[in-house]
Amino acid sequence: MEDFRAIKVETIIVKGKKELKVHNPTAYPMIGIGAQGAVFRLSPKRCVKLYESTHSAYWEAKALKAAKEGTSFPRLHEAGDHYVVMDYLEGPTLQEYVKRHGELPEWACAQVVGILQEMRRFKFARIDTRIGHIIVTSGNKLKVIDHSGAFRTTRRAPFMLLISLEKAGVLLPFLRYAARHHPKLYEKWRDKRREGTDVDRVPRLPRMETLLKEDTK
Numbered sequence: 001m002e003d004f005r006a007i008k009v010e011t012i013i014v015k016g017k018k019e020l021k022v023h024n025p026t027a028y029p030m031i032g033i034g035a036q037g038a039v040f041r042l043s044p045k046r047c048v049k050l051y052e053s054t055h056s057a058y059w060e061a062k063a064l065k066a067a068k069e070g071t072s073f074p075r076l077h078e079a080g081d082h083y084v085v086m087d088y089l090e091g092p093t094l095q096e097y098v099k100r101h102g103e104l105p106e107w108a109c110a111q112v113v114g115i116l117q118e119m120r121r122f123k124f125a126r127i128d129t130r131i132g133h134i135i136v137t138s139g140n141k142l143k144v145i146d147h148s149g150a151f152r153t154t155r156r157a158p159f160m161l162l163i164s165l166e167k168a169g170v171l172l173p174f175l176r177y178a179a180r181h182h183p184k185l186y187e188k189w190r191d192k193r194r195e196g197t198d199v200d201r202v203p204r205l206p207r208m209e210t211l212l213k214e215d216t217k
């Protein structure tokens, strides 16, 4: 097997913006790239995320270790200075799924709340994700990637998730699900939204009664 450590990821500035530049002398195909790292498929079941900074690698490994008893996270196989080897998750993102099917089914709402609950259980500081980071794996089991910020950003309500759901046109079904099945949690999000600073982009959350009343129509 070739050594994925030969792949180099560095930051360059393009038109004043930070971008990652990848040098890949191996045959491993790149399957994704973000702000922190680039991801390569090593085998049918494994991929490696290579980071520009050792900090990001350290924090992602830490989050995946913390979540190892969870059911919604890729398993961590190996971690090094600049990389993390984890399960390759096969399937469309929840964002692609919603686009294709034109809806966010109830089973997906339930699992998205389940993901947030696992993040809380594993004491993540950022209890948040977005639907582009949730993968619909076989048997419609949702799993979540990109955790290098899990302990570095603090967010007690899933604002990024709500923004991504609104963009995809499926915020309301999710809010109704949450209000009906997790009223305390929903009230907490509303409180955080109201008292929050820096929430301009976060959708306003209707009162619970309003949501539930409309639901019965």
Ligand SMILES: Nc1ncnc2c1ncn2[C@@H]1O[C@H](COP(=O)(O)OP(=O)(O)O)[C@@H](O)[C@H]1O
Pocket (backbone or CB within 6 Å): 031, 032, 033, 034, 035, 036, 037, 038, 039, 047, 049, 074, 086, 087, 088, 089, 090, 132, 133, 145, 146, 147, 148
């Ligand atoms: N475990 C994984 N399985 C399958 N694809 C993945 C996995 N991890 C990352 N990816 C792909 O690589 C992309 C970049 O990874 P991500 O963790 O979001 O990096 P960044 O922290 O730089 O945003 C993702 O959007 C996704 O397409």
Ligand SMILES: [Mg+2]
Pocket (backbone or CB within 6 Å): 034, 035, 133, 146
């Ligand atoms: Mg990402």
